[in-house]
Amino acid sequence: MACLPAAPPALGLRRWLGLGFFMLLCLSLGYALEKKVVKTKVGEKVGLPCCHEIPSSESLHNYRVYWQKNTTKVVLAYAQGEMIFKHKQYENRTEMDIRNLTLWISPVEILDNGSYQCVVQQLRTLQNSFVVCDEPVTLFVTADFSKPNVTTEVSAKSCESTEMVVRCSSHGGFPRPKISGFLNNKSVVWNASWVSESSLSLYNVTGKLWLNVTKDVSFTCSVEYNGFAKSTSLLLQKTSNCIVPTVPPSYNVITASSIIIISFLLAITLAARYLPRRVCSYCSKHQDSVEEGVKECTKPPMSSKVSSETSSL
Template sequence: MASCPQAGLVPSGPALKRWLGLGLLLFYFMSLGYAVEKKVAKGKVGEKVGLPCCHEIPSTESLRNYRVYWQKNITEVVLAYAEGKKISVNERYENRTELDSRNLTLWISPVEILDNGPYQCVVQHLKISQNSIAPRIVCDEPVTLFITADFSEPSITAEVRSSSCESDEVVVRCSSHGGFPKPKISGIFNNTSVVWNATWVSESSISPYNVTGNVQLNVTEDTSFTCSIEYSGFTKSASLLLKKRSDCVLPTIPPSYNVITASSIIIIVFLLAVTLAAKFLPRHVCSQCCMSQDSEEEVKESMKTAELSKVTSEMSSV
């Protein structure tokens, strides 16, 4: 009597498809998690940076049991070892790279901006049998290298475009150069962020950047202005004191219509008064002069009469 296979040991057609579907779904979510957990290395231009590999050789083995390939952008071989010997090195990395023989870390020193980008560590284990070597891939994992180059200290200049007693219109210019990656420029004026008209200059996406920002401000008093250049978690800042100009001249305000009318009336009245005074004052003065002359003559006549009376009385007494 033929024995029947135990249920569940050999999946039937629909069950097999279901298991395959679940397996593919699990693989998809694992790949998502793998993509999220990509390794990252960071460094500044001129420093020594290590790129971690996905495999560490056990103490019971040595590099002679492996093949190790470090690649950039998948197609460019940076460094390769086979059976403990260096078999390839990119000329751009010549004398700048070394491989750790135990954890297979790739060391680059000094790093350059051109080193920025994705790398991949591929490790094969060599199983040596009689007259043959059977390589087996142990790991194949990417790592991204982020390179940073410091920007110069920001240079700030200010130009007064127009000025009044109330405020100055000032154009502030902030610039910095020689850094990487592309930076963000920000500014603070009167404890408020300003909006820049910014431009970036670079020969390529992996070349140093020069950045320049311009902003127009209304300065009503002496105020400090700060410009900041931000890149890869680093910041370079500088400040400048913007001074309000004090040599202002108040503009001449033309008199109003009412003021002009009142002034005209006053002038006309004054001229009339002068004219009347000039017309009647001489007659009055003349009459006063005549009266004074008559008075003087009367006094003189009375004095003469008194003297004659005195002389007559003296002669009578003789």
Template sequence: MAQGHTTVSLIFVWPSPAGQARERRVVKSKVGEMVSLPCCRQIPRSESLQNYRAYWQKNVTDVVLAYSDGERIRIHERYRNRTEMDPWDLILWISPVEILDNGTYQCVVQHNSVVACDERVTLLVTADFSEPSITTEVSASSCESTEVVIVCSSHGGFPKPKISGALNDVSVEWNASWVSESSLSLYNITGTLVLNVTSDVNITCSVEHDGLAKSSSLLLKKTNDCVVPPVPPSYHVLIASSIVVIIFILAIILAARYLPRRVCPHCCRPQDPVEEGMKEGTKPPASSKVTSETSSV
């Protein structure tokens, strides 16, 4: 038997056909835990078990466990190694609890072949859903807004859940879908939402079942990553730019070709000493000028 035991019992009262009020017990438990179903009668220790017959049945048709004269005489195969009953207090113990254990049980006690007790107990089995997972996918984008597909999913819970959510604390309705093998199987749930995001938004997704809820949140930021494509230059601009580049190249070529010719050749060209002396000897003699003065007596 499992060690965990968290049984929650509720009692409902409804009128019987004879007009007398009868109690209806509801016990809640989670998958994998231990649950105890109380019977409507306990056998006093002062009496003999030889005079009693007690059995538990489910949905009226399946006998879960049966005792006669204090000895077990029958057990359902699906409950084998998971079920016990004390022959005195007649409490039915089930561990570990499974989804298929969900349903209505009936405790019947006979004393000297006369029905001394007959009462039903409803067992509600639950299983916790996983923490909701929120994912996003951009389906379309522009500078003004971004269309995002938001998916919220959770799995492994019971019973069939509901999904709800909010955008910046404003309620929103999800397009929900469920997956389960049967009505007594674990459920997977997925909620889809298409949203046009124009600014930062906080998304909350909640999965609710049997009065319990698990929630997750995601902050979705609007990114302003619009890039304006460059405008190609016009035909006239291309022609003018080409002319400027050609003129600049021609100016460099002309400057490189004619600039050395304008420099003094004697300043830039070194002279040989012998050649310099020969030039000095061939120079004509310097002419002397005579200035006559007239004096008067």
């Protein structure tokens, strides 16, 4: 069985040192890139840091400094301590620190959003120079959106639920936002639309949502943009109350009830009409029998008459 020769100790040490240096370089670059991102809001003052600072033993006269945007548009330029150019878009809004070369912009506009680059050249002679540094810095400009306005419109309702359309709108912000919603702390998906004149102008956003509300629920609409957020919360109420309707009686029940009522009324009518006659007839017959009885009682007895006739003889 063959064995691979072991690596020399020096080679393994060099490999680990090289890997450690590479990781340190990556971390340093990552930290440098993180430092080169600046966030601000419309109307504020912001400073964009340059990649070089002029030592106290030197002056701006020994340098050329160019601040440019998107590598195509020069914002301003200095040569031998004097400003030789400034873009009209930045007139009366920009200045540069003559020591650390920071570019100050005030007030910030949405059009200032983008990538900038600080290019520093050191002059050896009037004709000879070399680049000291050339690094970008990204400026993120934010404009606050208005507080979301939430409206509801009931499209259908029943005893069990209420169907409604919920709209959430916000305007006057930058950059393009993300709209989100929460129903009882559960995320919901919006049908969102955005309106903007261009990619570097203010946005208006509107979200639409269809909900089937079976009980009163808490609802929140949020507009998120560049690490900021504006939210509005409200209570969505179920508008219908469950009132059980009375069931009308069936046709057969109505018919039978009508027959019974009519029969009852007819019976009362007949009883009221014929019963007094029968009672009166019975009373008259009974009175006649009583009178005959009285007459019989008042007649003289026959035996007395016979006795008197016999005595006379």
